[in-house]
Amino acid sequence: MNIENLKNKALKNERLSVEEIFFLIQQLRNKNKQEIYKAADEVREKFMGNLIYLRGIIEFSNYCRKSCDYCGINSKVKDVKRYRIDEDEILKACHELKRNGQTTVVLQSGEDLFWTKEKMGSLIERIKKETDLAITISVGEREEDVYLYWKQCGMDRYLIRFETSNKEVFEKIHPDDNYEERIECIKTLKRIGVQTGSGFMIGLPFTDDWDIARDIDFCRELDLDMIGIGPFIANPLTPLKDNGVKHDIDFITGIISILRLANPMAHIPATTAFDVVLDHEGRQLALKRGANVFMPNSTPQKYRIDYQLYPDKPCVDESAGDCANCVVGRILSIGREIGKGPGHSIKTINN
Numbered sequence: 001m002n003i004e005n006l007k008n009k010a011l012k013n014e015r016l017s018v019e020e021i022f023f024l025i026q027q028l029r030n031k032n033k034q035e036i037y038k039a040a041d042e043v044r045e046k047f048m049g050n051l052i053y054l055r056g057i058i059e060f061s062n063y064c065r066k067s068c069d070y071c072g073i074n075s076k077v078k079d080v081k082r083y084r085i086d087e088d089e090i091l092k093a094c095h096e097l098k099r100n101g102q103t104t105v106v107l108q109s110g111e112d113l114f115w116t117k118e119k120m121g122s123l124i125e126r127i128k129k130e131t132d133l134a135i136t137i138s139v140g141e142r143e144e145d146v147y148l149y150w151k152q153c154g155m156d157r158y159l160i161r162f163e164t165s166n167k168e169v170f171e172k173i174h175p176d177d178n179y180e181e182r183i184e185c186i187k188t189l190k191r192i193g194v195q196t197g198s199g200f201m202i203g204l205p206f207t208d209d210w211d212i213a214r215d216i217d218f219c220r221e222l223d224l225d226m227i228g229i230g231p232f233i234a235n236p237l238t239p240l241k242d243n244g245v246k247h248d249i250d251f252i253t254g255i256i257s258i259l260r261l262a263n264p265m266a267h268i269p270a271t272t273a274f275d276v277v278l279d280h281e282g283r284q285l286a287l288k289r290g291a292n293v294f295m296p297n298s299t300p301q302k303y304r305i306d307y308q309l310y311p312d313k314p315c316v317d318e319s320a321g322d323c324a325n326c327v328v329g330r331i332l333s334i335g336r337e338i339g340k341g342p343g344h345s346i347k348t349i350n351n
C-alpha cells in the first residue's frame with residue numbers, strides 16, 4: 001500500500017477500503033502530508049475542475065428543540081438571545097446574496113417546529129419564484145412526506161450531518177436522537193431524489209483515527225452528493241466544554257484531502273470552522289487540499305452573534321456584502337475561479 005497507488009484508485013473513482021483510509025490517516029500523522037495534499041488536489045481537479053461554488057448561508061432561526069451536547073444554541077443554553085428572521089427579511093437576504101454572485105442559498109436553523117411543513121414550503125416557493133437560486137435546506141430531522149413536499153416546492157438539496165458513524169458515541173452526545181433514525185433521514189433524502197449532503201466532526205470526544213476512517217468510508221457508502229466536515233470545537237456553554245483538543249490545521253485539512261480521495265465526485269465545502277483553527281487561512285488551505293465549495297455567511301449581520309454553534313466563529317461582525325467581497329478575494333488569491341451556475345451534484349445533474 002502506498003499513497004501513489006491509492007491516488008490512482010481515486011483517479012478511477014474506485015472505492016478505498018477502510019484500511020486504506022486508515023493508512024492514509026497514519027501517513028498524515030507521520031508527517032507525510034504534502035504527497036496526500038497533492039494527490040487530493042489532482043483528484044479534485046480531475047472530477048470537479050477549477051471552479052469554486054459559492055453557497056450563501058442564511059441562519060434564519062436559532063430556536064432548537066434539541067440539546068446536542070456540543071452545540072451552543074441547544075435548547076438548554078440560556079445565554080443565547082433567540083431569534084427568527086421573517087420571510088420578507090429572508091427574501092431580502094436572498095436577493096442580496098444573488099447580487100453578490102452566489103448561486104445557492106442554504107437556509108439553516110435549529111430544529112424549530114415554528115417552521116412547519118407549510119410555512120417552509122411557502123418560503124421555498126417564494127425564493128424559487130423571485131430569485132431562481134438553487135435552494136439547500138438544513139433544518140434537521142423531519143418526516144419523509146415533509147421532505148417530499150419541500151422538494152415539490154422547489155428544494156434542490158438537503159444537508160443533515162451524521163456527525164459520527166460510531167453509534168455509541170452518536171447516542172452519547174445526542175440525548176434526543178436515535179442513530180438509526182438519523183441515518184434513515186439521509187437515506188430517505190437520497191431515495192426521493194434530493195441532492196443530499198451530510199458529514200461529520202473531526203476529533204469528537206471518545207473517537208479515534210479508526211472512527212475518522214470509518215466516517216470517511218461511510219460518506220462513500222451513503223453515496224453523498226455533498227460532504228461537510230469540520231473540527232470539533234468545545235463550546236464553554238455546553239456539556240462537552242472540557243473535551244476540547246488543540247487542532248493541527250495540517251492534520252484536519254489533510255482529512256479533507258483523504259475525504260476527497262475516498263469521495264472523488266462529491267462537493268466538499270471548506271467549512272467555517274477551519275478558519276477558527278487558522279484565522280483567515282484555514283478555508284483557503286482546505287480548498288487547496290481537496291475542497292471545492294465555499295459557504296459565505298449571508299445572515300443579516302445583527303443576528304450573527306446569536307448563531308454560534310461553537311465559540312470564536314469568524315465573520316460575526318461583518319455584513320453579508322463584506323463577506324461576499326472577502327470570499328472573492330480569497331478564491332482568486334489561490335488561482336481558482338468562481339462557478340457561475342448552480343453547482344448541482346455532478347452525480348445527478350449537469351451544471
Ligand code: SF4
Pocket residue numbers: 064065066067068071072073074075109110111140309
Ligand atoms: S446541533 Fe442542531 S439539532 Fe443539535 S442542538 Fe444544535 S441546532 Fe439543535
